[in-house]
Amino acid sequence: MDSKLKSFFFALSIILSSCSQGNGISEENAELYNSGKEKPPYKVSKDLEAIKKDGVLHAITIYNSTSYFLYKGIPMGFEYELLSRLAEDLELELKITVADDIDDLFDMLNNGEADLIAYGLTITEPRKKLVSFTENHYVTHQTLVQRMPDNWRSLPGYKIDKELISNTLELINDTVWVRENSSYAERIKNLQDEIGDEIPIAHIEGNITTDEIIRMVVDGEIERTIADYNIAAINKTFYPILDIDTRISFSQRIAWAVRQNSPELLKAINKWITKEKKMDDYYVIYNKYFKNKKSYRGRIQSDFYSKNGNRISKYDDIIKENASKIGWDWRLLCSQVYQESRFDPKSESWAGAKGLIQLMPETAKELGVNNSYNPEQNVSGGVKYLNKIRDRFEAVEDSIQKVKFTLAAFNCGPGHVLDAMRLAEKNGKDPNIWDDNVETYLLKLAQKKYYLDDVVRHGFVRGSEPYNYVRDIFTRYEQYKQFIEPQTAIGMVD
Numbered sequence: 001m002d003s004k005l006k007s008f009f010f011a012l013s014i015i016l017s018s019c020s021q022g023n024g025i026s027e028e029n030a031e032l033y034n035s036g037k038e039k040p041p042y043k044v045s046k047d048l049e050a051i052k053k054d055g056v057l058h059a060i061t062i063y064n065s066t067s068y069f070l071y072k073g074i075p076m077g078f079e080y081e082l083l084s085r086l087a088e089d090l091e092l093e094l095k096i097t098v099a100d101d102i103d104d105l106f107d108m109l110n111n112g113e114a115d116l117i118a119y120g121l122t123i124t125e126p127r128k129k130l131v132s133f134t135e136n137h138y139v140t141h142q143t144l145v146q147r148m149p150d151n152w153r154s155l156p157g158y159k160i161d162k163e164l165i166s167n168t169l170e171l172i173n174d175t176v177w178v179r180e181n182s183s184y185a186e187r188i189k190n191l192q193d194e195i196g197d198e199i200p201i202a203h204i205e206g207n208i209t210t211d212e213i214i215r216m217v218v219d220g221e222i223e224r225t226i227a228d229y230n231i232a233a234i235n236k237t238f239y240p241i242l243d244i245d246t247r248i249s250f251s252q253r254i255a256w257a258v259r260q261n262s263p264e265l266l267k268a269i270n271k272w273i274t275k276e277k278k279m280d281d282y283y284v285i286y287n288k289y290f291k292n293k294k295s296y297r298g299r300i301q302s303d304f305y306s307k308n309g310n311r312i313s314k315y316d317d318i319i320k321e322n323a324s325k326i327g328w329d330w331r332l333l334c335s336q337v338y339q340e341s342r343f344d345p346k347s348e349s350w351a352g353a354k355g356l357i358q359l360m361p362e363t364a365k366e367l368g369v370n371n372s373y374n375p376e377q378n379v380s381g382g383v384k385y386l387n388k389i390r391d392r393f394e395a396v397e398d399s400i401q402k403v404k405f406t407l408a409a410f411n412c413g414p415g416h417v418l419d420a421m422r423l424a425e426k427n428g429k430d431p432n433i434w435d436d437n438v439e440t441y442l443l444k445l446a447q448k449k450y451y452l453d454d455v456v457r458h459g460f461v462r463g464s465e466p467y468n469y470v471r472d473i474f475t476r477y478e479q480y481k482q483f484i485e486p487q488t489a490i491g492m493v494d
Contacts, residue, residue, distance in 0.1 A: 040260060041130045044112030048090075048264035051115055057092040059083050060099050060114040063307075063483065064209040066231060066289045067119055068098065070306035070483040071299050073313050073338045075476070078289040079118040082137075082276070089272050098482050103181040103206030106130045110259060116269070117257040120228065122183035132260050135273045136253035138230070138286065142187055144171075144246040145232050146224040147217050152241060164243050165224070169195055177202040177213065177222040184226040187249050211235065211307075218242065228254065230290045237293035238300050306483040313343040315356060315375050322383040326390070328403070331480040335473045336407065337379070345375045357382030389414055396432045404434040407473055408442065408466040415458035417466070420445060422455040439467050 051057060061068045061079045068077035080096070087094035097114055099105055105117050109131060122142075123133050149155060149163050165171060168191055178184040180203040188199050202222070204213060210231055216222045218239045227235075232244040258266050276282040288295060299305045304313060312334045313319075319337060323330040340358040341347035348354045352361055355378035364372050369381035389409045396402040409417045420442035425431040431438060442463040444450040451460045 042110040042259045047262045057087045058114040059116045059118045061118045063098045065211045072304045075479045081285050101206040120254045123253045131257035133255040135270045136255045140228045140230045142249040143229045171199045172197045175200040177225045310485045332477045335476040401434050407470050411466040411469040416461040419456045
């Protein structure tokens with residue numbers, strides 16, 4: 001086993017769990033609670049009223065196969081879907097930050113980097129000193145994750161059992177691999193006290209997710225770990241060599257967390273959770289990520305699952321090549337293509353727009369596109385059109401703002417955007433800034449008072465469509481940037 005440990009790409013320190021904090025807290029907070037001081041852990045004060053004033057709910061989560069990930073260009077995950085519903089319920093925009101290290105979650109929250117930890121946290125007494133937990137989302141228990149023999153399919157059950165740890169007493173003097181500041185490490189420490197003997201712990205760095213640690217068991221890099229049963233069970237559907245039948249804990253509540261000085265936010269979230277749990281959708285979402293074995297296997301095997309590689313769609317190479325022609329980040333152009341067609345080259349709108357980037361027949365003809373259903377021709381033509389539109393906004397100096405003007409004009413036509421720019425200028429706003437300036441007056445062009453104004457030349461437009469079009473593309477682009485590496489090439493938007 002020692003030779004395998006040397007090959008790890010991260011450092012493991014094997015120590016007795018009696019030396020472990022095991023509470024998911026920083027050294028600073030560990031000293032605080034060991035000393036018995038009453039100093040609060042939070043360093044900022046921001047509750048629901050201030051959050052509503054900002055208009056944005058900031059949440060922290062973890063990038064893994066159940067909480068938050070990208071699949072076929074679509075952000076997915078149990079936490080992601082619930083957060084989206086929560087933000088809508090609170091009438092707030094949602095901004096998600098992915099923590100690089102699970103050990104950082106509590107400090108990030110208490111330092112004000114977010115309003116909420118949206119991740120499956122086990123409710124424990126030491127953690128209650130750091131945060132306020134929401135109502136639990138579900139109940140599970142911790143289980144031992146170990147690997148059966150290579151030839152397990154041909155062995156009788158009793159021979160398999162002889163090779164496995166089947167009760168907690170058998171863990172005495174057998175190493176368990178877990179993250180140091182995790183509820184799993186805390187549980188091993190408590191288990192030692194219960195059985196009156198030592199269970200060695202190999203500590204794994206906090207930036208390694210539970211899914212990845214389970215995969216290390218599968219690959220034989222480590223012998224065993226501990227995981228929440230629902231996470232272990234969904235992984236076993238793809239890795240049948242795993243044994244997950246040895247229970248390590250009693251039932252435990254899994255919840256989200258807010259700062260201790262955010263009682264109104266906590267109250268609002270708890271009210272929302274109570275309401276959600278009365279709806280079928282809540283359980284459909286849970287089953288989708290923790291019980292739907294076919295769906296999980298399909299995602300894990302896909303080239304377009306973000307944890308399997310740096311790919312968004314099967315058209316990435318075409319999109320990268322064409323994005324470079326206009327100096328755009330290829331992930332931004334990917335987001336637009338998804339917005340237009342969901343990466344379906346045969347897509348056709350009610351108005352007759354066709355292909356990946358939805359070119360109208362007249363526009364396609366002007367651009368020399370003979371077959372709009374051909375991905376190469378369609379994207380190439382679309383980028384030519386974007387470049388042509390962009391030239392209409394030479395006065396816009398900021399590169400990001402210019403992209404937003406270009407996207408809006410692609411959606412509703414340059415004339416309506418130019419009308420909104422003139423209206424903005426007439427009303428004392430900056431005509432060369434999209435955010436909170438021109439976008440506001442594009443929305444107003446659905447009102448008679450504005451589309452009949454003297455400076456308006458192209459009349460009525462349902463401005464909510466380009467307004468949401470730009471926002472949706474940029475929201476998705478920010479999500480893509482969290483999961484997908486940029487193309488290292490010419491000056492791109494980032």
